[in-house]
Amino acid sequence: MRVMGIDPDTKAITSVILDGDSKSISPIITRLEAKGRLAEDRIEGLYKELFQCSPREHLDWVYIESPVMGVNAKALSYQAQVIGMIRYWLWYHDMPHSLVNNGTWKKAILGNGHASKEEITAYAQQVLELEPGQPQDVYDAACIAEFGLGRRRRGED
Numbered sequence: 001m002r003v004m005g006i007d008p009d010t011k012a013i014t015s016v017i018l019d020g021d022s023k024s025i026s027p028i029i030t031r032l033e034a035k036g037r038l039a040e041d042r043i044e045g046l047y048k049e050l051f052q053c054s055p056r057e058h059l060d061w062v063y064i065e066s067p068v069m070g071v072n073a074k075a076l077s078y079q080a081q082v083i084g085m086i087r088y089w090l091w092y093h094d095m096p097h098s099l100v101n102n103g104t105w106k107k108a109i110l111g112n113g114h115a116s117k118e119e120i121t122a123y124a125q126q127v128l129e130l131e132p133g134q135p136q137d138v139y140d141a142a143c144i145a146e147f148g149l150g151r152r153r154r155g156e157d
Contacts, residue, residue, distance in 0.1 A: 033049075
């Protein structure tokens with residue numbers, strides 16, 4: 001069973017694929033980055049990067065972190081645009097997916113819906129065996145994928 005977790009942002013779209021059937025298969029990490037001072041420019045850059053990609057791996061499901069509520073309306077709008085773009089790409093490639101709230105995956109994986117970056121990093125390095133020194137969104141995406149594996153094992157999606 002292969003599940004992808006995605007941590008979307010206006011600066012980067014980070015995905016990690018975990019194989020729930022084999023611990024011997026290393027996680028597959030992909031990070032699409034866009035440069036630019038303005039969010040609109042970065043989103044356009046991410047669009048161009050994403051739509052040059054084609055699915056290489058069979059995936060059973062994709063889990064995307066939903067927009068973080070509580071940020072200002074403009075930032076929320078940009079987050080929603082990036083997630084919409086990702087979902088369009090997934091629909092286009094006929095890939096099943098769900099959104100997951102950041103507090104939900106943190107609670108399920110770490111036991112605390114308000115887990116810190118340090119707790120996420122420690123879990124990703126110790127349990128999921130990711131290399132140290134990765135950007136935080138790699139650890140987040142890996143934990144989102146781990147959350148998804150748990151849901152799939154329980155038959156929840």
